[in-house]
Amino acid sequence: MSWLPFVVSGLVAGSIYGIAAMGLVVTYRTTGLFNFAHGAVGMAVAYGFYVLRDEAGVPTALALLLCLAGLAPLIGVAIDRLFARAVDGASQATKVVVTMALLITLQGLAVAVFGATPKQLAPILPTGTFRLASVAVGWDQVIVIALGITILVALTIFFRRSRTGTVMRAMVDDRDLARAAGFSATRIGVLTWSLGVATAGLAGILFSPLLGLDSVILTLLVVQAYAAAIFGRLTSLPRTFAGALALGLAGSLILRALGDHPTLLNGLRPSIPFAFLFVILVLARRTTLRELGVSAPWAGSVRASATSGRWLLLLLPLVFVLSPARVFSLGFALVIACALLSITVLTGTSGLVSLTQAGLAGVGAFAYIHLTAAGVPFWLALPAAGLSVVPLGIAIAVPALRLSGLFLALATFAVGQLIDGLLFSSWTWFSGAGDGLRGGRPSLLESDRLYVAFILIVLVALVALVGAMRRTGLGRSLIALRDSPQAATSLGIRALWPRVAVFSVSAFVAGIAGGLYAGLLQAASGAFFNTFTSLLWLVITVVGGVEHPYGAVLAALLFYFAPDLVSSGGPASPWLTPAFGVTALLLASRPGGLVGWISARLPSRLVAFAPGPDEDALATVGS
């Protein structure tokens, strides 16, 4: 079979990635806010198109116009008003969390409203073909490629030649400049976000007939756009478009090259953009990747708390009075609380954002399953599961050492997806219960009640570990590097060891959580530990409070246990995820989260988890 058809379809896919990627670059370059939810807003517009055309019967052209010139600017205005301006000047970590929360909200809403099953869409563009050098080429393919090139040319001319474009380019460094030049910052913000949403929406609409309208696929398809945008150094439109075409071609040509090896193909193909993204980030020279916009260091407004966690033992009686089903769901929430603690360790102490925590927990779960299956005693298998993830944590920390803020988040996102695609989806070692392997429990803890009580004790121990870490030179170095990297350097501190250490502790905690998960469910599946779970975990931890260990516990109980109390055993409401997403959007710029909010409202002597000379109060400072 000829390679040519694959080249054509690769260019088509690349052009669609390119359209989305250029929109991403335009919004980042103008506002300094990297929109992780770029794919999610595109997905939202694509659903709008589906409703208008396929459900309400609006003609295709009119529906397109309504979506791109009506719905897209509407969403653009909403982003500008509700989030973009609120986080202007906040830390990069806050910005990452806000757009993640938006992603989770939109994706959750799509599932709540339209269900999780993908929708099939009729073709949008003409379906006729013509022959070009003995290859049948579709007119739709030609149109898409032409559309990509047209948008590239139009945007380039707009930014180089027009006054508005010039102001948009300069605005990211100086907000007053727009005003000085007689432009209203509001108008520019709205224009930028409308343009961004429209490109994402166009890409989403163009992709839907090819892939089906699926909220997860469309939301994550944007990674190609991330990779292309990073290839374009987040500033150059032509480079971005070229990167997108290269990615499209790579994805298409590997299909031709490995067509006879479906297992290899299925593992490798989805991983290409992530590998591409990770490699570019790690290899890029420091000067080529510059964070744009005004960013403060991570909050620094709330004191990281070093609690011992003993108050959590108050939950112990619950384990013995709840119904069996609820004990199990409490246990599940406590396992997740352990996993969320790995985010508290990392993000709450050092301000670094990692989007790979679920993947790390998953590796711990499978390590635990294989260890217990091989006859390793439980008491050894659990800590070994934690330790087994540490090398992976270090493997992320070291190449990513030079990266911080946004770029670290992107790199860990890529690693999370690589774990997902290369380990969980294509390596049978990680296929869990399929071959009869199951996570064992020690005979002493065979019953659910005793095992859940054990989980609670491990959770308390992990909280104490986090607290102990914060009272060491390591904890102080991390906070110093977070509050002011320059001042820390001026005292002689090198970022390497504290970073390696905190990634190790975080990975260890995640690995323990994975082991507990496998013991509780007596099984594990790679599907649970996917990247989406990592994003969700980050967002709900922020809701609970990312700096205080109790924030992780509260978040896990609210998300994984409380709904069960209300719905009594049925499936959790699909509105839960978007509800948490919206809450995270509201709380993102306050790292105190719900725990901080609650403790600020309790009379000081009732704040059970605050006082004591060693247990720092959640004193909210300044802000």
Next chain:
Amino acid sequence: MTAPFLSAHDVTVQFGGLTAVDSVSVAVARGELVGVIGPNGAGKSTLFNALAGTVALAGGSVRIEGTDVSDWRPERRARAGVARTFQRLEVFGSMTVRENLLYATEAAALAERPWRLLARRRYQDDALVDEVLTLVGLAGDADRPVAELPTGQARIVEFARAVCARPAVVLLDEPSSGLDAAETAALTAAARDAAQRWGFGILLVEHDLSMVFDLCTWLHVLDFGCLIASGPTREVAELDRVRDAYLGAVDAG
């Protein structure tokens, strides 16, 4: 005269085609109070960054006690005894004043060996911190988070933090920016007293002349990247070409 601790020898720094610092030599010994002045854009901050290790040299060398440290990273120079403050305030905002200073006493030891990061309080020096707090007049605010303090006090915290690192030389980068006259005077007094008590040298890069004349005994004047005068403060201040360079710039600014 004592041998210099930190010195720049014919240091040249270029940005693209522009020569920001052109073959400049300055030196500061323990206990010496040296000022570098010059109009805006004269290369003061660039010279400062060359000494601290945050810009690369195009020529010449930076030495610590005679050893060429031109290719040492800033954190290594810090551990060797060069402390600094920042033109744009850099403090650990979520820590209290005392915690900022305590961390400064232990940071170099922690960085020396990775496993020392596990130490709880072993490398901290409470006695030194208490003494520094009293000397700079921050004892009453020791347990307040730094983010709560007004700029004037935060500047003093930044200086006190440098002192707690037990340096041989402290580099001060325009410490009076953002301060009123009273705050500047307080900072000047704290700097003089601390330098006398612990015997470290100070290299002060300043735009504001009153602080320099108050504190420094030796003065260098930069203009367009070149040294145009060096000598005891009183003598240099009387030189006509210094007045021309300086007053001309003041008029323009």
